[in-house]
Amino acid sequence: MIQTRALAIVFAILLAAGCAAPEVRTTFLGSVDLVDMTDHMADSFAADPVIGRRSEASETWVISIDRVVNHTNQIIPVREKWLYTTRMRARLAGSDIARRRNIIWVVPPERWPAAAGELESEHRRQPPTHLLAAEFQTLTRTSAAGRSDTYVCAFQLTNLRDGRLVWEDLWEVKYAAQGLTWN
Amino acid sequence: MCRIGRAYLVVMGVVLASGTGCSSHQRNYAAIHSYYKYDFTAAREALREDAGHNDTNVLLNNVRLGLAALADGDTLEAEAALGRSFDLLSTAGLNDDRTTASIIVDEGVLIWKGEPFEQALSYYWIAALYATLDDWENVRAASANALFRLTDFGSRQTARTMTRNAAADPDYLEKGYTAVDTNFALGFLMEAIGSSLSGAAGADEQLDAAMQIDKKLGHIVSILRAGDYDTLLLVDYGKGPTKMAYGPDDALARFVPQERHHGDLVVSYNDIEYGPFRRVCDVNRMSIDMRWNNLENIRVAKSTIGNVLLTGGAVTMAAGASSDSGGAAVVAGIVGLSMMAVGALFKSGAAADARYLEFAPQSIYIAPLRLNDNGELRVAVEGDPGSTIVFPDFRPGKRGAPQAVYLRLHGLDSPDPPWLESTWELYGNDLTGVFKDDWPWILGGSDVSTPDLGTIGAYKLGGYLSRFSIDDLSELYLAEGIVIGAGRVSPDTGQRAWRHILDGGRALYTPQPWSMGYKRLMYSPHDPYRPKSGRVRNLSPRYGIEYVQW
Numbered sequence: 001m002i003q004t005r006a007l008a009i010v011f012a013i014l015l016a017a018g019c020a021a022p023e024v025r026t027t028f029l030g031s032v033d034l035v036d037m038t039d040h041m042a043d044s045f046a047a048d049p050v051i052g053r054r055s056e057a058s059e060t061w062v063i064s065i066d067r068v069v070n071h072t073n074q075i076i077p078v079r080e081k082w083l084y085t086t087r088m089r090a091r092l093a094g095s096d097i098a099r100r101r102n103i104i105w106v107v108p109p110e111r112w113p114a115a116a117g118e119l120e121s122e123h124r125r126q127p128p129t130h131l132l133a134a135e136f137q138t139l140t141r142t143s144a145a146g147r148s149d150t151y152v153c154a155f156q157l158t159n160l161r162d163g164r165l166v167w168e169d170l171w172e173v174k175y176a177a178q179g180l181t182w183n
Numbered sequence: 184m185c186r187i188g189r190a191y192l193v194v195m196g197v198v199l200a201s202g203t204g205c206s207s208h209q210r211n212y213a214a215i216h217s218y219y220k221y222d223f224t225a226a227r228e229a230l231r232e233d234a235g236h237n238d239t240n241v242l243l244n245n246v247r248l249g250l251a252a253l254a255d256g257d258t259l260e261a262e263a264a265l266g267r268s269f270d271l272l273s274t275a276g277l278n279d280d281r282t283t284a285s286i287i288v289d290e291g292v293l294i295w296k297g298e299p300f301e302q303a304l305s306y307y308w309i310a311a312l313y314a315t316l317d318d319w320e321n322v323r324a325a326s327a328n329a330l331f332r333l334t335d336f337g338s339r340q341t342a343r344t345m346t347r348n349a350a351a352d353p354d355y356l357e358k359g360y361t362a363v364d365t366n367f368a369l370g371f372l373m374e375a376i377g378s379s380l381s382g383a384a385g386a387d388e389q390l391d392a393a394m395q396i397d398k399k400l401g402h403i404v405s406i407l408r409a410g411d412y413d414t415l416l417l418v419d420y421g422k423g424p425t426k427m428a429y430g431p432d433d434a435l436a437r438f439v440p441q442e443r444h445h446g447d448l449v450v451s452y453n454d455i456e457y458g459p460f461r462r463v464c465d466v467n468r469m470s471i472d473m474r475w476n477n478l479e480n481i482r483v484a485k486s487t488i489g490n491v492l493l494t495g496g497a498v499t500m501a502a503g504a505s506s507d508s509g510g511a512a513v514v515a516g517i518v519g520l521s522m523m524a525v526g527a528l529f530k531s532g533a534a535a536d537a538r539y540l541e542f543a544p545q546s547i548y549i550a551p552l553r554l555n556d557n558g559e560l561r562v563a564v565e566g567d568p569g570s571t572i573v574f575p576d577f578r579p580g581k582r583g584a585p586q587a588v589y590l591r592l593h594g595l596d597s598p599d600p601p602w603l604e605s606t607w608e609l610y611g612n613d614l615t616g617v618f619k620d621d622w623p624w625i626l627g628g629s630d631v632s633t634p635d636l637g638t639i640g641a642y643k644l645g646g647y648l649s650r651f652s653i654d655d656l657s658e659l660y661l662a663e664g665i666v667i668g669a670g671r672v673s674p675d676t677g678q679r680a681w682r683h684i685l686d687g688g689r690a691l692y693t694p695q696p697w698s699m700g701y702k703r704l705m706y707s708p709h710d711p712y713r714p715k716s717g718r719v720r721n722l723s724p725r726y727g728i729e730y731v732q733w
Binding site: 025026027028069070071072073074075076077078140142143146147177178179 | 262266269270273274275276277309313316318320321323324325327328331332362381382383
């Protein structure tokens, strides 16, 4: 009796497994990485000594944010390329650093329609003095056993007048997935 | 007797469950027929619901939908479908924890990931999409994923010899191959294009790799290396190979070419000939190359298991029948029957998985061109005049920022509708602007531009809608249940509207310029619009032009 039930249960499980929906397990950056990365970069930016020395009386910095340059092997659609730098800016805006350090955030003209409402309109179109940019690189390894991707995501603030690097930091993560890449 | 009955019910229950357990894997003929009639919009409609199901065909259906949308010039839906496909394609071991179920029921329950050549091609199409979107970073990224290493069991191996080897040596399929570099020249070319145009390193080495694979690519490689092009044509031509089951229990599968036309791509611009461009990828050849295939293995094991169980069941029955004990004979007989039922089930599951990408072409071409000024672009595959497509007012890009165009040309077996070669653009739109003295199509004119200051101004210049604002015109469209943009939710139906109003749908937008979908919509005559609301009916010139010409 017990054996009969066990047999039925085993077959039911096998059949159910066969029809289950696929799970996506990739070695790509996800939403958790977006949050963690931009939180770390915003904290690093705010804690930087050069930024910390500035005050409301300092000369205004007009920082233009740019989308991420994607040199990884992951597809990152344009809207997501903006998301990384936009979230970092939004996180800093929430900390009131813009007022205390006399920083104005602007976006390039191509981004104006999408950014309407996000930034103060009178500031949005000022010529920038600085550029906040990010570049993502990856080292991909594939084999019969699986795939791994090591990401290095670099953020930089550059003074556009003299090309000097004002601030930079890195965020790194590695993901690995087991299994045949073609299966 | 009670125990015997229960055992019998269990087995029969399994048999019944296996027959109804999973979704059907039948081909979507509505989508296929529409696709090969150049009606990519109808093909998308036939696929959209299936592509939304998170089942074992999710990848297959999303690649199909993405390909149809790419050809149709709907980059929004193409990016959504191919983006989902990219995530699934890049998932290692997608079927790892499902193997047991696949052995017992049917290989069809495996998540379709395609043969390796179908995977490489899918990455190529994702790259092609991003090329048309001028996103060269993603072109490079997608192409890089297509360059995975291949399993080489030796040049003389066929499915049958590999099957015999696998039967003799259980480790053969895991250890009997050499991992070799890919021979996917198309992938290297696309990666080089993406690298070069996105400022990433490595383009020269990638072009070298393409040349090493195929020495005849010298013409294309030299243009790409010099970066001397302002237009990039990516052309899929013809019907790719079909997948058929064969052998014992139909346990093996192979690809069989459907079309074998080997012409070069011929391009002319303002009557000056470019090229010819030889094909970069022969999908027929790729599909029969064992290095690009991998799913022949498990069917053999399943079929063998089925045969063993059938034999074992028959033996058990025979033994029971010959027993002196009547009760023992009954028990043995029923157990034997049960084993045969399970064995038959295994055998039925041994049939090969014949799912494949029906939209794959037989040939893929890349043509980098230096065109400089606007002009008439004419593209055809040599020896197939029905494949000719003409864009009478093509606008090239710039050196370093080329205009990429994806064209899906069908082969000798498909119809060649008049709009392919037509040079008469019938409807004004966001690309052309409003034609002189024209007004909106829903009011009897021929303009299907989306409302903005420019279009309203152009209407007014022609003496139409002189008191209309953008909001007024938008409200007219709203009154008709028309949404501005592709894939927006219609307030009337609560559904996303994808079909263009010229095609009897509810969406007003301009398909991607120079796409097949754009050419079909704008160069084919469509029935006049039939107003639904009283407002438009009263305004329409057909019903009272004086109201329009205020």
